[in-house]
Amino acid sequence: MVCLEDVCPHRLAALSEGRITKDGLVQCAYHGWAFSGETGELKSVPQAPEGAKLGVEACARAVKVVEKMGLVWVSPFDGEAREEDIPIVKEMLDPEYKVIPNVRDMPLDYSVLIENIMDPDHGLYAHQSPAFDLYSATSDQPQNVTVWRDNSGFLRVSSEVEGTLKLTRKPGQDPKGPIPMATHEFIPPSVIQICRRDPKSGETKFMTNFFVSPTGVGKTRFLSCATAKIPISLPRTLTHIQLNNFLDQDTYLVATEQTNVLKAELKAHLTQAPFRRAAMYKYRSPAERLLGVVGKFLDASLPKMPNRYASLTPFLSPCPPRNHVLDRYAQHTQICPDSAKFISNLRKISMLSLALSAASALVFPLLSTVTQRIVTLGVITVLMLFRSVAEALRSEFFYKYDEKRRDRDLRRIDSVVTA
Numbered sequence: 001m002v003c004l005e006d007v008c009p010h011r012l013a014a015l016s017e018g019r020i021t022k023d024g025l026v027q028c029a030y031h032g033w034a035f036s037g038e039t040g041e042l043k044s045v046p047q048a049p050e051g052a053k054l055g056v057e058a059c060a061r062a063v064k065v066v067e068k069m070g071l072v073w074v075s076p077f078d079g080e081a082r083e084e085d086i087p088i089v090k091e092m093l094d095p096e097y098k099v100i101p102n103v104r105d106m107p108l109d110y111s112v113l114i115e116n117i118m119d120p121d122h123g124l125y126a127h128q129s130p131a132f133d134l135y136s137a138t139s140d141q142p143q144n145v146t147v148w149r150d151n152s153g154f155l156r157v158s159s160e161v162e163g164t165l166k167l168t169r170k171p172g173q174d175p176k177g178p179i180p181m182a183t184h185e186f187i188p189p190s191v192i193q194i195c196r197r198d199p200k201s202g203e204t205k206f207m208t209n210f211f212v213s214p215t216g217v218g219k220t221r222f223l224s225c226a227t228a229k230i231p232i233s234l235p236r237t238l239t240h241i242q243l244n245n246f247l248d249q250d251t252y253l254v255a256t257e258q259t260n261v262l263k264a265e266l267k268a269h270l271t272q273a274p275f276r277r278a279a280m281y282k283y284r285s286p287a288e289r290l291l292g293v294v295g296k297f298l299d300a301s302l303p304k305m306p307n308r309y310a311s312l313t314p315f316l317s318p319c320p321p322r323n324h325v326l327d328r329y330a331q332h333t334q335i336c337p338d339s340a341k342f343i344s345n346l347r348k349i350s351m352l353s354l355a356l357s358a359a360s361a362l363v364f365p366l367l368s369t370v371t372q373r374i375v376t377l378g379v380i381t382v383l384m385l386f387r388s389v390a391e392a393l394r395s396e397f398f399y400k401y402d403e404k405r406r407d408r409d410l411r412r413i414d415s416v417v418t419a
Helices: 110-117 120-126 130-135 236-270 286-304 337-366 370-395 403-410 413-417
Strands: 042-044 065-068 071-074 098-106 144-149 155-162 181-187 191-197 206-216 219-228
Touching (some): 098 236, 110 191, 110 206, 110 219, 110 236, 110 286, 120 236, 120 413, 130 181, 144 286, 181 286, 219 236, 236 337, 337 370
Antiparallel strands (some): 155 181, 181 191, 191 206
8 A cells, every 4th residue: 555645746747647557656647657656756757768867856755654443544744654643443453343434525624523523412403312312411410521641642532421311311211230431532633432331341332433534624524433342244335324314414404503613713713813612602511511622622723724724715605505415425425335336236226127027018918827917917016126125225325315304303303302
């Protein structure tokens, strides 16, 4: 695995448009210049005279890249990066756990997405999920927040609260046995872990890990990994469907929030005033102590993000329409090989079922016995059922969560919160 800056030093074209030669060199598609992927050294200029000095000033820029936990980690900095600089989630390296990854390019800014993931209170309403209540807090069961550095020197922000139902607890639903601790852990700038851990051993049977990579203002590559101690892995395409349904429930809400947050951030930048989320938001919940601490990190770090204010357009843009914000095909299907292959196969099944049904219908009048006609009708019915299921599954990988589905979910809130 190698990584070069995506610029050919010859005429500044994108090296990513090129290829890997049979000798393992990265070759630019424009004029055929070829570079070592490990060092960036210019190895070949087809047009240069034999024996000519190619010059170090014409080398590409190579950066450190490694694979860890099924993810590709790139250091954009010059010098030798260390693998120890990668924050490790030990459960993802444990063979007893199955890791189920997912990816989606969100039209959301890194900052508001981090806050959304670290916020347990929104789950009851935006997702209608009582499981979020396990991570909520009350005055009697407070959220304890700690900021510390681990043995590798990584800054960590963690919260801990008793992992029991609070707002949705029914009479007689008191926990039995040791109460697990519901935890959020943020390893800045991009790694988040959420799980419930045994209070004595610290072990967990299931956790969700997030790797949140900003790709521009208002744009983030969202990588999530469900990490579970289960005997077999679940079908990835089905987990993609489940997660996309889940993400759609609040992504547009966060996009509407983002419009206001980015405008406030830009105003602070232009007036050279400090931007403080704690002053902009109105925190009232006991579970928002964690957000207050994370907000301080974001306030301090965002102005230092490279090219954060290179263009003002993303800060002033209105919220895009719902079908753009929730476009699953562009954000997930096109960049996920599993899903792209799955919908391609579903399309083939759908078309084959339709063709066979049509052929059976054409043959039907020619059949001479009742039995033959009954069997043929049964075959047509099964084939059309296959087509219906295939089309229903395909629809899960395109825009789906319209206002009608939103309103249906909103009607579920009372049954969840008043349970």
